[in-house]
Amino acid sequence: MADPRLKAALRAGEFIxxxxxxxMISARVADRMGFSALYATGYGTVASHLGVPDAGIAxxxxxxxxxxxxxxxxxTPVIADADTGxxxxxxxxxTVQGYEAGGVTAIQIEDQEVPKKCGHTPGRRVIPAEEMALKIEVAVEARKSDDFLIxxxxxxxxxxxxxxxxxxxxLYRKAGAxxxxxESPESEEEMRRIGGEIDAPLLANNVDGGGRTPILSRETLAAIGYNIAIYPALGFLAVTRALEQAYAHLLREGDTNALPAGTLCDFAAMxxxxxxxxVWAFDAKWAKAGQDGGGRQAAE
Known part of the structure; x- marks a missing residue:
């Protein structure tokens, strides 16, 4: 079931x-932080699962x-990338029915040709706008709950x-989105135009490490008409750099004894x-039951 809190937060004017x-490691870490939503990135999921580019292969x-x-x-409510549907x-x-049944709260569908290409990369081509509008109409009709956002x-x-x-x-808003x-406005001025000319909740894609769009503060984004800011690359870029540094240290030194303090998560914390x-509590409970002669049967 979709989580109604995301829709409620948007209606209340909360900036997400x-x-x-x-x-799942990144999901568990982020889930503890107190965010109002998590963004399940297609780029990062395809990279971590298949080890290939986000280019319509998955x-x-x-x-x-x-x-x-x-x-x-x-x-936490999850916003999920679903490429072209x-x-x-x-x-x-x-796709809508499968994602909603899986518990996703919002699904992102784009108007690229198949096979799609990753946003903020060259060579992206789009289908006719009217064809995409039909996709949005179908998506709206297919969902079971209005809390599942398109x-x-x-x-x-x-x-x-x-x-x-x-x-x-x-047009897509009129179709029911x-x-x-x-995707990929190239200046703050362009983003201000988008905020001023589209009467709908708006999402800003903040791609760290060299995206095409300037990364504005949440205060600025809210002021110019945006409602959600996603940071899809932050997690996998941070993890990749941390792994490079840790593995390079091991290769250079032959052991991990001199890793700088704070490099690693404590194993107990992990x-x-x-x-x-x-798991340990479960094991202890049922090990004791076994020692007592079979739990409920022993009590009889």
């Missing part, structure tokens, strides 16, 4: 900051179980210009994060 999660089957696991393993209108219906993304800015991207954003996502105390 959502970190990118890409595996299928619905590859992704739905992982998105469901993120949602079911988190207490993995095909045509029938595929979109199937995010319509357009990649038209990079190839067709900002005017066309704004036109598409308005709960949230509009104009055990707690992953839920080992519950």
């Amino acid at each position: 900051v959502a970190p990118g999660i890409f595996d 299928t619905y089957t590859d992704m739905v179980s992982r998105m469901a696991r993120f949602a079911q393993g988190s207490r 993995y095909g045509g209108l029938l595929n979109v219906r199937h 995010i319509a993304r357009t990649d038209a800015r990079t190839t067709l210009g900002l005017d066309e991207a704004i036109r598409r954003g308005r 709960d949230i509009v996502f104009i 055990n707690e994060l992953m839920g080992f105390p519950e």
